Amino acid sequence: MKKILVSRAVFPDVIERLARYFDVESNQADEMYTRAELGAKLADKDGAFVAGNVIDASVLEQAPRLRVVSNMAVGYNNFDMDAFTRAGVLATNTPNVLNETTADLGWALMMAAARRMSESERLLRSGAWDRWSYDMLMGVDIHGATLGVIGMGRIGQAVARRAKGFGMRVVYYNRSRVAPEIERELNAEYVDKATLLRTADHIVLVLPYTPESHHTIGAAELAQMKPTATLTNIARGGIVDDAALVEALRERRIGAAGLDVFEGEPKLHPGFLDLPNVVLTPHIGSATLATRRAMANLAADNLIAGLNEGPQAGHPPTPINPEVMARWSAA
Numbered sequence: 198m199k200k201i202l203v204s205r206a207v208f209p210d211v212i213e214r215l216a217r218y219f220d221v222e223s224n225q226a227d228e229m230y231t232r233a234e235l236g237a238k239l240a241d242k243d244g245a246f247v248a249g250n251v252i253d254a255s256v257l258e259q260a261p262r263l264r265v266v267s268n269m270a271v272g273y274n275n276f277d278m279d280a281f282t283r284a285g286v287l288a289t290n291t292p293n294v295l296n297e298t299t300a301d302l303g304w305a306l307m308m309a310a311a312r313r314m315s316e317s318e319r320l321l322r323s324g325a326w327d328r329w330s331y332d333m334l335m336g337v338d339i340h341g342a343t344l345g346v347i348g349m350g351r352i353g354q355a356v357a358r359r360a361k362g363f364g365m366r367v368v369y370y371n372r373s374r375v376a377p378e379i380e381r382e383l384n385a386e387y388v389d390k391a392t393l394l395r396t397a398d399h400i401v402l403v404l405p406y407t408p409e410s411h412h413t414i415g416a417a418e419l420a421q422m423k424p425t426a427t428l429t430n431i432a433r434g435g436i437v438d439d440a441a442l443v444e445a446l447r448e449r450r451i452g453a454a455g456l457d458v459f460e461g462e463p464k465l466h467p468g469f470l471d472l473p474n475v476v477l478t479p480h481i482g483s484a485t486l487a488t489r490r491a492m493a494n495l496a497a498d499n500l501i502a503g504l505n506e507g508p509q510a511g512h513p514p515t516p517i518n519p520e521v522m523a524r525w526s527a528a
């Protein structure tokens with residue numbers, strides 16, 4: 198039997214599925230391994246089921262048998278993909294199954310930021326609410342406003358699709374334009390980044406984290422936004438310069454923000470905690486039972502098939518660097 202590591206806690210029945218095919222070492226205590234610990238754990242493993250663990254050449258060098266690493270996440274900026282491909286190790290992720298759930302959270306944050314929901318609830322829970330008044334906690338409208346989507350991949354499209362029911366105008370910016378039929382279906386207009394920043398009432402960030410997308414929103418971009426605009430990040434920490442965002446929110450240079458991801462998370466810039474005009478969630482974009490189960494099972498499918506077992510043997514459904522598999526069969 199091939200040996201695998203499950204590096205983080207996950208649904209017990211998914212571990213049972215894996216145990217039908219593999220000798221499984223599982224970390225149900227959810228201890229966060231350092232890179233060195235992970236490398237040592239992988240020294241005798243053929244495969245790994247991970248979630249967000251950083252894996253680079255220093256880890257892969259310690260794992261001569263390793264063939265497949267399955268990430269239970271769509272984003273894989275935790276993997277050094279050049280190192281994976283050089284080492285001939287297949288990496289897989291869990292795209293698609295979380296698109297709608299993540300788009301829902303984007304909307305929840307955008308709406309909560311626009312309508313000051315966290316701030317409202319804090320006031321109420323504090324006991325300080327003693328009367329209705331005409332100008333209390335006034336926010337900005339979602340309906341009829343302009344939605345700006347930065348990153349028009351599958352999750353970005355799911356975010357944009359929801360704008361129809363709210364009668365919004367949709368503008369988007371992406372490395373490249375999406376197909377004309379998708380633009381038509383979403384009623385989305387491609388604009389350059391500066392136009393988007395200037396015209397959108399609500400901006401949602403849905404792009405992968407790469408060296409190119411680092412600080413896509415920094416002080417210069419925040420300065421171009423409307424003073425009433427909201428900014429929502431459901432993508433990755435590091436796409437926004439959090440220190441610059443704290444300043445912009447504090448000085449009311451933009452209206453509000455909704456953030457599910459942070460630079461250096463699970464730590465976050467302490468400035469956010471003192472600000473009324475930011476809604477904060479702890480990286481829960483895909484966190485519904487149905488979607489987390491779908492992600493875990495897709496990650497298991499990838500590992501089982503990637504290690505040449507099970508009904509889809511040799512055909513992992515969502516590989517990131519499938520080209521390495523050709524090298525295995527040639528060897």
Ligand code: GLV
Binds near residue numbers: 269270271295482
């Ligand atoms: C979560 O952040 C994911 O990438 O799936």
Ligand code: GLV
């Ligand atoms: C507000 O509660 C209203 O009745 O307009």
